[in-house]
Amino acid sequence: MRVLGVLLLLIWPFALFAQSQDVPLVTVEADPEVVAVGQPVVVRVTVLVPTWLPSPPVFPSFEIPNVIVRLPSRASGPTSQKIDSETWSGVSRAYRMYPMTAGSFGLPSQSIEVAYADPDNQSPIKVSVALPPVSFTAEIPEGAEDLDPLIVAENVTLDQGFEGPEDILNEGDAIIRTVEAKITGSSALFIPPLIETLENPSVQAYPKDGTVRETENRGVLSGSRQDSTTYVAQYGGTLALPDVTLRWFNTKTGTVETLVAEGRSFQIEAPDAPRTPLLSRQQWIALIGLVLIIALILVVFRRYVWGTLVAWRAERKARYLESEKYAARLVGQAMGSRDLSSTRNALAVWSMRLAPVGGIADQELEQSLLALGAAQFSENEAGKPDWTRVGAAFAAARKVRRAAQELRQDSNSLPPLNPF
Numbered sequence: 226m227r228v229l230g231v232l233l234l235l236i237w238p239f240a241l242f243a244q245s246q247d248v249p250l251v252t253v254e255a256d257p258e259v260v261a262v263g264q265p266v267v268v269r270v271t272v273l274v275p276t277w278l279p280s281p282p283v284f285p286s287f288e289i290p291n292v293i294v295r296l297p298s299r300a301s302g303p304t305s306q307k308i309d310s311e312t313w314s315g316v317s318r319a320y321r322m323y324p325m326t327a328g329s330f331g332l333p334s335q336s337i338e339v340a341y342a343d344p345d346n347q348s349p350i351k352v353s354v355a356l357p358p359v360s361f362t363a364e365i366p367e368g369a370e371d372l373d374p375l376i377v378a379e380n381v382t383l384d385q386g387f388e389g390p391e392d393i394l395n396e397g398d399a400i401i402r403t404v405e406a407k408i409t410g411s412s413a414l415f416i417p418p419l420i421e422t423l424e425n426p427s428v429q430a431y432p433k434d435g436t437v438r439e440t441e442n443r444g445v446l447s448g449s450r451q452d453s454t455t456y457v458a459q460y461g462g463t464l465a466l467p468d469v470t471l472r473w474f475n476t477k478t479g480t481v482e483t484l485v486a487e488g489r490s491f492q493i494e495a496p497d498a499p500r501t502p503l504l505s506r507q508q509w510i511a512l513i514g515l516v517l518i519i520a521l522i523l524v525v526f527r528r529y530v531w532g533t534l535v536a537w538r539a540e541r542k543a544r545y546l547e548s549e550k551y552a553a554r555l556v557g558q559a560m561g562s563r564d565l566s567s568t569r570n571a572l573a574v575w576s577m578r579l580a581p582v583g584g585i586a587d588q589e590l591e592q593s594l595l596a597l598g599a600a601q602f603s604e605n606e607a608g609k610p611d612w613t614r615v616g617a618a619f620a621a622a623r624k625v626r627r628a629a630q631e632l633r634q635d636s637n638s639l640p641p642l643n644p645f
Contacts, residue, residue: 249339253359263377263411265321273315274341283338293323324363331360369474376473379410383484394458396495405451413448427462431455460498464491549578586625590618
C-alpha cells in the first residue's frame with residue numbers, strides 16, 4: 226500500500242499537466258516593460274490550442290486610464306508552438322499602448338473567449354480563459370522633466386501659413402492663420418492647441434476646432450494637429466500675432482528641441498473703437514431704480530418719521546435739562562471753575578430737584594461752603610480755599626439725598642392687591 230501511494234503521488238502531477246494541456250494556453254507579454262512616456266509598449270496576447278480554431282478568439286478591448294491603445298494594421302496573425310513534443314496552433318494579437326503619464330500600468334482583469342476543436346471527436350468546444358496579469362512602467366526621459374506638455378517622439382515639425390492681406394488691413398478684412406504640427410513615433414494627441422486665444426479689441430477672432438489625424442505605417446504611429454483662426458478687422462489699431470513655440474524630446478538624439486512659428490503684425494486702418502460706456506443699459510436701469518427707491522424712503526421718513534423723531538429728541542432733552550443729573554453736572558462745572566457764586570446758584574437749583582434731608586451730610590456741605598467763603602475774603606494766606614472739601618461734601622450730600630428719595634418712592638408705591 227505504501228508503494229502504491231508513492232506511485233500515485235509521482236503520477237498525479239503528470240496527469241494534471243496532461244489534463245491542463247487539453248485547454249487553450251493564453252499568454253500575455255509586454256515589450257518593453259519600461260518605456261518613455263508617449264512611446265509604444267507592444268502587448269502581445271497569444272492563444273494556442275492542441276487542435277485548431279474553428280473561429281477566431283474574441284479578444285478583449287483594453288481600456289486603461291491615461292493610456293492610448295491602438296491596433297496596428299495586421300495586428301492579428303497565425304502562430305504555432307511546440308508544446309510537449311506536439312505542435313499547437315493558434316493566433317496572436319499585438320496591441321500598441323502609449324502611456325500619457327509617468328507611472329506603472331497594469332492590464333485590467335479580463336478573459337478571452339476561445340472556441341477550438343475537441344481532440345477526441347473534433348466537435349467545437351467554447352471556453353473562457355482568464356488573461357494572466359501583466360504590467361509595464363512609463364518614465365520621463367532624463368532632460369525632459371520640465372517639458373509641459375511632455376512630447377516624446379522620433380520627429381516633430383511645425384509649419385504655418387497666412388491667408389489675406391500682407392501688412393495693412395481695412396475694416397472688414399480677414400487674416401487666416403493656420404499652424405500645423407506633425408509628429409512621428411508617437412500619438413498626435415500629445416500635441417497641445419497651437420494657437421492661443423488673443424484678446425484684441427481691434428479684431429474679432431473666430432477659432433476653428435483643431436483637427437487631429439493619426440496614421441500607422443509598419444507599426445510606427447504618426448499624426449498631425451492643425452489649428453486655424455480667422456481674425457476680422459473691426460477698429461483701428463495693431464494686430465500682433467505672437468510666436469508659436471513647441472518644445473519636444475527627440476528620442477533619437479536624447480535632447481530637447483524647440484520649434485518656433487514666427488508671428489506677424491498687421492496695421493488696421495479703420496475708425497477707432499467706440500468708448501466703452503461707464504455703465505451698461507441694464508446697469509443704468511438698476512441704478513435709476515435704486516435712486517428712486519432711496520428717494521421714496523427719504524420722503525416717507527421725512528413725512529412720517531422725522532417729525533416724531535425731532536419731537537422725541539426735544540422732549541428727551543427737556544427732561545434731561547429738568548433732571549437732577551443735569552443740575553448736579555452744573556454744580557460740578559461751577560466747582561471746577563472755582564466760582565463760589567456760581568456754585569451756590571447751581572446748588573440752589575440742584576436742591577430744588579433733590580430735596581435736602583437735613584442730615585449731617587447737608588450740614589457738612591453748608592459748613593464747607595461757609596469755610597470756603599471765609600477763606601476767599603480772608604487776608605491771611607494760611608486760610609486758602611478748600612474746594613476739595615466742598616466737592617467731597619457735595620458728593621456725600623447727593624448720595625444721601627438720592628437714597629432718601631428712593632426710599633420715599635418705594636413707600637409711596639401701592640401695596641400688592643393680594644400679598645398672599
